[in-house]
Amino acid sequence: MKNIASTLATPLSTSKSRFRLASHSRLFLFPILIAGTLVVFLLELGIGSVKIPVSGIITTLIGGQVAEAMWSTIILELRLPRTLAAIIGGAALGVAGLQLQTLFKNPLAGPWALGLTAGAQLGVAMVVTAAAVIGSSILEKFEFMSNLSIVAGAMLGCVLVLMIMVTVSKYVSTITMLIFGLMLGFLAQGLISVILHFTNQSQTKIYAGWNDGSFAGVYWEHFPILIPIAIVGLVGSWLMTKSLNAFLLGENYARSMGLSVKRTRLITLACAVLLAGPVTAYCGPILFLGLIIPHLARGLFSTSDHRILMPAVMLLGAIVAQAADLFVHLPWEKHFLHLNAVNALIGAPVVMWVILKNKKMRGFEI
Amino acid sequence: MESVIELENLTTGYKTISDLKTITSGINTSLLREELVCLIGPNGAGKSTLMRTISGEQKPIEGKVYLEGKNIHDLTPKYLAKKLSLVLTERVHAGMLTAYEVVALGRFPYTDWSGKLKESDHQIIQGAIAMVGANELADRTLPELSDGERQKIMIARAFAQEPEVMILDEVTAFLDLPRRVEIIKLLRKMANEGGKSILLSTHDMDLALRGADRIWLLPKGGAMQVGAPEDLVLNGAFQKAFATEGMHFDSQSGAFKIHSTYKTLSH
Numbered sequence: 001m002k003n004i005a006s007t008l009a010t011p012l013s014t015s016k017s018r019f020r021l022a023s024h025s026r027l028f029l030f031p032i033l034i035a036g037t038l039v040v041f042l043l044e045l046g047i048g049s050v051k052i053p054v055s056g057i058i059t060t061l062i063g064g065q066v067a068e069a070m071w072s073t074i075i076l077e078l079r080l081p082r083t084l085a086a087i088i089g090g091a092a093l094g095v096a097g098l099q100l101q102t103l104f105k106n107p108l109a110g111p112w113a114l115g116l117t118a119g120a121q122l123g124v125a126m127v128v129t130a131a132a133v134i135g136s137s138i139l140e141k142f143e144f145m146s147n148l149s150i151v152a153g154a155m156l157g158c159v160l161v162l163m164i165m166v167t168v169s170k171y172v173s174t175i176t177m178l179i180f181g182l183m184l185g186f187l188a189q190g191l192i193s194v195i196l197h198f199t200n201q202s203q204t205k206i207y208a209g210w211n212d213g214s215f216a217g218v219y220w221e222h223f224p225i226l227i228p229i230a231i232v233g234l235v236g237s238w239l240m241t242k243s244l245n246a247f248l249l250g251e252n253y254a255r256s257m258g259l260s261v262k263r264t265r266l267i268t269l270a271c272a273v274l275l276a277g278p279v280t281a282y283c284g285p286i287l288f289l290g291l292i293i294p295h296l297a298r299g300l301f302s303t304s305d306h307r308i309l310m311p312a313v314m315l316l317g318a319i320v321a322q323a324a325d326l327f328v329h330l331p332w333e334k335h336f337l338h339l340n341a342v343n344a345l346i347g348a349p350v351v352m353w354v355i356l357k358n359k360k361m362r363g364f365e366i
Numbered sequence: 367m368e369s370v371i372e373l374e375n376l377t378t379g380y381k382t383i384s385d386l387k388t389i390t391s392g393i394n395t396s397l398l399r400e401e402l403v404c405l406i407g408p409n410g411a412g413k414s415t416l417m418r419t420i421s422g423e424q425k426p427i428e429g430k431v432y433l434e435g436k437n438i439h440d441l442t443p444k445y446l447a448k449k450l451s452l453v454l455t456e457r458v459h460a461g462m463l464t465a466y467e468v469v470a471l472g473r474f475p476y477t478d479w480s481g482k483l484k485e486s487d488h489q490i491i492q493g494a495i496a497m498v499g500a501n502e503l504a505d506r507t508l509p510e511l512s513d514g515e516r517q518k519i520m521i522a523r524a525f526a527q528e529p530e531v532m533i534l535d536e537v538t539a540f541l542d543l544p545r546r547v548e549i550i551k552l553l554r555k556m557a558n559e560g561g562k563s564i565l566l567s568t569h570d571m572d573l574a575l576r577g578a579d580r581i582w583l584l585p586k587g588g589a590m591q592v593g594a595p596e597d598l599v600l601n602g603a604f605q606k607a608f609a610t611e612g613m614h615f616d617s618q619s620g621a622f623k624i625h626s627t628y629k630t631l632s633h
Contacts, residue, residue, distance in 0.1 A: 105459070239479060241480070241481065242474070242477070242479060242480060242481035245471060246471060246474055248459075248460045248461055248463055249458050249460055249471060250454075250456060252452070252454055252456065253454065253458070253471075255423070255443070256421070256447065256450075256452040257447050257471065257472075257474040257475055257527065258442075258443045258444040258445075258446065258447030258474065259443070259474070260443060298461070298462060303467075304460065304461035304463050305463065305467060307480065307481060
């Protein structure tokens with residue numbers, strides 16, 4: 001043993017330093033991503049039908065008096081909640097997507113592709129209907145409760161869908177599972193239409209308002225629920241990075257390294273529900289982001305190491321979601337752009353690229 | 367020599383509420399320190415079930431498996447991971463992890479919640495990579511490696527887990543002859559110089575006969591026989607275990623011969 005170690009000592013030291021370079025060579029991107037998040041944040045607050053200069057934004061944010069009184073209203077009541085929702089939504093959906101991709105060993109998994117989004121919507125539709133039947137007066141009296149019941153409904157819908165998907169994943173291949181997830185989504189949409197048929201019009205209107213994904217429907221009163229749940233989900237995900245890395249080798253290897261596969265699956269899926277459920281409850285179905293952001297992070301940092309991917313996905317999610325929302329709210333003259341249209345413009349090409357790249361590698365790689 | 371794993375009256379198989387299916391029964395043997403044992407036997411003899419039972423993944427129907435004197439099925443997964451590591455047949459898709467990062471996952475049972483590697487961990491990882499002669503592969507990602515190279519990395523990972531016992535299931539299955547010889551040599555080195563006890567299941571009789579310190583021969587439906595390769599060849603155990611129509615084991619050459627009548631038939 002001793003002589004082996006000594007004879008091989010020389011080539012080793014070089015391979016070590018090279019490895020450390022390879023693994024950490026892209027870490028300089030983190031400050032750039034943080035700066036990028038801030039820049040897009042300021043642009044989000046500044047650009048729109050009314051242009052507000054950076055000085056005006058900063059003054060408003062620190063609570064000072066701005067030249068135009070309207071500015072502070074626009075920023076504080078309209079743009080800031082929307083922007084915060086985009087930051088939280090992008091980070092949450094991205095992290096959920098990353099976890100689902102690793103757990104299901106499926107590069108095209110994501111909250112939307114696996115039907116979680118639709119499940120959450122169905123949950124909300126059920127809550128809205130139930131409120132109509134029971135009489136929403138009780139819920140309306142306590143706005144906080146009504147808020148909470150919608151989020152609870154969304155998470156319950158996610159859990160149901162996940163239970164189905166986990167069962168299905170034991171029997172079908174990765175691609176079949178995605179088709180199954182999308183079908184589950186259509187099924188949920190169909191059910192939602194039928195359910196809403198039985199509610200009164202005003203409630204249907206509330207629902208239709210967020211049936212199309214948008215960060216603009218999130219108001220200040222939603223954050224006391226959205227932020228704590230998102231933080232629990234994100235912290236929980238961060239704690240699972242080591243286990244997710246072991247999962248990259250497959251469940252059998254992970255188990256042989258002392259990992260409790262069942263517990264890891266349970267915690268990770270719970271985090272995915274905490275992340276995708278509330279965001280869908282308040283923002284509606286946000287397509288593509290959860291699927292593509294992990295791939296952008298892997299491409300940018302050139303690694304599958306979750307310890308690097310986790311913060312990278314959070315930052316990239318915040319940037320991409322804000323940028324998409326910014327694009328929607330550019331002062332367009334003739335049209336109103338939908339957030340999901342923008343997401344599709346970014347997302348579809350990325351998905352195509354992932355499919356082609358994986359085909360070349362023959363088999364799925366995460 | 368000291369035994370690391372001991373099988374005591376071990377009966378393997380599957381037990382459900384209504385059904386009991388015994389696959390192998392009454393096995394008494396041991397795996398010694400610094401020993402490379404090959405488990406061979408025809409398809410369906412129960413090699414995989416036995417391997418799974420010995421590695422603690424599956425409960426035995428009867429009898430016990432002892433690891434350093436402790437019942438392996440009573441150990442916690444975390445403790446077991448520090449004592450026993452696996453290399454499996456399945457192909458690993460580790461995405462964009464480099465070979466170095468894959469070997470580093472062998473340190474999983476030893477690192478804290480964040481998986482941060484200490485300097486000593488790095489030294490062990492590098493030692494394992496050097497052991498399998500894969501220094502130049504360290505920075506490459508797994509999809510960039512050939513089957514043989516990938517298997518070497520997985521063996522290095524199992525070695526970096528610093529176990530007493532390494533259990534390898536059909537790891538030479540996809541490889542060509544030179545690569546198989548290389549792997550067997552490597553495992554011998556890990557056993558004899560690296561101080562590991564290694565159990566390798568294989569279809570490759572030829573290689574097992576030449577490479578193993580001892581052989582566990584598992585005939586279909588029969589009792590397992592344990593011995594040095596040459597003894598099992600000479601006492602006719604091989605011949606019996608692999609007796610099939612159309613071929614026989616030639617103890618003179620230590621290889622299988624296809625009967626001439628069978629040969630002409632197949633033409």
